């Protein structure tokens with residue numbers, strides 16, 4: 001699997017250090033507020049796990065499974081809810097966790113939905129931000145790393161459902177996706 005990676009953009013150590021840093025920030029911001037932390041499946045899973053281990057205050061976790069890429073390299077532009085939350089968001093402080101913001105369509109859809117459901121506050125933390133890909137008007141409150149306009153995989157991010165279990169963020173060799 002590792003020999004299909006052309007280069008590592010963000011190492012395992014850099015990711016872990018960033019989780020520690022953002023975790024400390026969230027501890028301060030949410031102390032005493034019992035936020036509802038929402039992981040956007042499937043991509044956010046590794047980041048959510050490592051990040052929340054570093055948050056030292058009470059929080060509630062829930063998951064939303066949405067998909068717009070169908071495993072491919074381009075957003076279909078249509079966000080599909082695969083699994084909704086089990087929790088009521090009305091009056092809650094929400095923290096949405098994402099692995100990457102690219103076009104911004106996934107998050108703008110979710111933010112609109114949670115506003116409609118009367119969340120008290122909505123904040124977004126994303127490990128990666130790809131500002132060059134943006135078509136929706138959306139910005140994260142906390143960003144781990146900015147990435148260039150390349151198709152990245154690993155640490156939650158897939159290509160045809162593979163590579164999510166890599167411990168780092170990397171770029172695939174072009175021959176892997178027939179480029």
Ligand code: PRP
Pocket residue numbers: 040041042043044066067068069070071075098099100101102103104105106107157158
């Ligand atoms: C990917 C990624 C983000 C979203 C970002 O999810 O995990 O959730 O796309 O792209 P956007 O800003 O252009 O909407 P995907 O739909 O591939 O589902 P997955 O997390 O299950 O892979």
Ligand code: MN
Pocket residue numbers: 040041042043044066
């Ligand atoms: Mn996703």
Ligand code: MG
Pocket residue numbers: 043069070071072157158
């Ligand atoms: Mg995907």
